[in-house]
Each structure stands twice: as structure tokens, then as C-alpha cells.
């Protein structure tokens with residue numbers, strides 16, 4: 001029974017208080033993160049936010065200044081890379097140009113001392129998994145970028161690692177191929193039931209592929225959650241701005257509120273509008289309101305709300321985007337999905353805007 005549990009958790013990763021400094025730069029700053037066995041986890045953040053450093057620490061190519069890393073419950077912080085049994089795929093394909101595709105894939109098995117027949121059999125199976133069965137005899141240069149990346153994936157999974165680490169593996173591919181590969185990698189991950197830690201700076205890629213996403217900024221974990229949680233309930237102003245489109249509007253709390261409670265926000269240049277408090281606020285505290293463009297509504301006639309002028313209306317088939325200027329010079333973006341029967345407006349029109357408390361998030365601003 002105990003053995004079974006151990007196997008089931010073999011691919012889990014716990015990162016505990018990971019810190020890595022380069023001189024004065026905190027590349028990773030006290031990150032704690034539990035990754036479940038069999039989970040697809042994306043590390044998402046802008047360039048320089050510490051994604052690669054975290055991945056390299058899991059792989060064993062970087063050692064932390066503080067904290068530790070557990071794999072399947074075992075402390076691997078100081079274990080050399082070749083004893084961690086992890087697969088890795090990088091942005092560039094890093095295939096050996098003078099070897100055939102099959103030889104490339106079989107290479108890690110050769111390093112591990114497996115016999116020729118078994119190497120060949122396993123390499124062919126891995127090639128089938130990435131759907132390149134027919135191309136085993138070719139050289140890497142005779143393959144497209146997408147095919148080369150598939151070979152790199154096959155080589156990374158051929159020795160059946162518990163975890164596959166991928167650092168921006170699709171960023172060298174063009175958009176169509178990238179989207180195709182996103183779905184393919186996701187299928188592959190489900191099929192072989194492997195834990196994947198996937199680094200990307202592309203939010204769409206992270207939301208499309210991952211079970212959960214860890215959002216990083218300046219080496220700090222901002223939020224860990226399912227794609228829907230991150231979009232609908234961002235916990236920091238950074239996440240609200242980084243994931244999807246957001247209008248920010250400064251104001252002050254009209255009353256005290258606890259996290260998750262509705263609060264009135266006195267908006268700069270405008271009246272009091274409803275929002276949900278993300279953190280605890282006292283009356284008069286500075287806050288920043290985050291509003292998604294598709295949650296803003298144009299209200300009928302004499303309704304109470306925020307007066308604004310439509311400066312531009314951009315029709316894009318599936319939606320119309322309005323650029324608005326509200327009182328006090330606040331610029332807003334509003335999106336009206338097509339076919340929902342929602343009121344529209346044209347450039348030059350004066351409108352009244354409104355939203356529900358649940359559609360606006362108020363972040364406390366450090367004084």
C-alpha cells in the first residue's frame with residue numbers, strides 16, 4: 001500500500017522557499033510551489049521574472065541560495081542532474097546534426113547503458129508517440145522546425161522520466177504550428193501521464209495548455225491557480241494586468257471592507273461605483289479598480305453610472321471594441337460580443353457606463 005502511494009507521488013514536486021541571487025538580482029525570491037504528480041503546470045511571467053532559473057533548479061543545473069526542492073517526497077536539492085531522471089526540452093532543438101533521428105532519440109538510452117535491441121525498440125516507440133514513425137532514418141536538418149521539436153520531445157521521454165521540463169519549447173515556431181503543437185503536447189502529456197513543468201511568457205499558451213499556472217514577477221510567485229481563477233479572480237494588480245485585458249482606474253474606498261466583500265469606490269473624476277475588495281481596505285484608502293473590457297456595460301437612457309464619450313468604435317466581426325473617455329480623462333476600453341443583443345454605440349456618442357460589484361476588483365494600494 002505504501003509502495004503504491006510512493007509510486008503515485010513519484011512525479012510530484014515541492015519547491016520550498018526557493019531563492020537564487022545573481023549579485024544584486026533576486027532571480028528567484030522565496031518561491032514555494034507544490035506541483036502534483038501528473039499535473040501540467042505552466043510557469044508564466046515576463047522576461048527576467050525567474051522562470052528559467054526555477055526550471056534549472058528543478059533540473060539541477062542551478063543550485064539555490066536558500067530553500068529546497070523535493071521530487072516524489074525526496075530532497076533532490078543537491079543531487080546532480082543525471083541522477084534526477086527528468087526529461088528536458090529547450091527552446092532550440094539541440095539535436096545532434098550528424099546522427100539520424102532514431103540515433104538522436106536512442107542517445108540517452110546509450111548513455112544509460114541499454115543494449116542495442118532495447119534502445120532501438122524504445123526509440124521507435126517514442127517516435128511513434130510523437131507521430132513521426134516514418135522519419136527515423138532522416139537527419140535533423142531534413143526535418144521542419146516542428147518535426148525537430150517533436151524529436152526533441154521523443155528524446156526527452158524515451159527513458160520514461162517522471163517529469164518533463166520544457167523551457168519555451170514552441171517560441172521558435174510560427175503561430176499556426178505553435179497552436180498545433182500546444183494541443184499535441186497536451187494530448188501527449190495526458191497519454192503518458194507525465195508531470196510537465198512548462199515555461200512560457202505567452203499567457204494564451206499557458207492558459208490553453210496548463211492545469212494550473214504559476215504567475216511570476218521579479219522572482220516572486222504572484223498567484224498559483226487554474227486558468228479560470230487567474231482570469232476571473234486575480235489576487236494582485238500585476239496578475240490582473242498581465243492576464244487578459246484590464247482597465248485600471250484609481251480611486252478611494254468609500255467604506256471599510258474585508259477581502260471578497262462588496263465596497264463602493266469613489267473614482268477619480270467620477271462618482272462612487274461598486275467593486276469587490278481583494279484585500280482588506282479602510283474607508284478613504286487608496287485603491288486601484290480593475291475592470292475587464294467585456295464586463296463593462298452601456299446602460300440605457302437615464303440610468304445612474306459613469307458618463308463617458310465614445311471616441312472610437314472598432315468592429316471586428318466577433319466583437320466590437322469601444323474606446324471611451326470618462327470624466328476626469330480616464331480612458332477605458334469596452335468590448336461588446338457580437339450576437340448577444342447588448343446595446344452598442346458609435347463614435348462621438350455620449351453614453352453611461354455601469355457594472356456589477358462582481359465585475360470590478362478593488363486592489364489596495366500601498367500607502
Ligand SMILES: Nc1ncnc2c1ncn2[C@@H]1O[C@H](COP(=O)(O)OP(=O)(O)O)[C@@H](O)[C@H]1O
Pocket residue numbers: 022025026027028045046047048049050051052053054
Ligand atoms: N547566470 C546568471 N548570471 C547573472 N544573472 C542571471 C543569470 N541567470 C539569470 N539571471 C538574471 O536573473 C533574472 C531571472 O532570469 P531568468 O530566470 O532567466 O528569467 P526568465 O526565464 O523568466 O526570463 C534576470 O534578471 C536575469 O538577468
Ligand SMILES: [Mg+2]
Pocket residue numbers: 051052053
Ligand atoms: Mg527564460
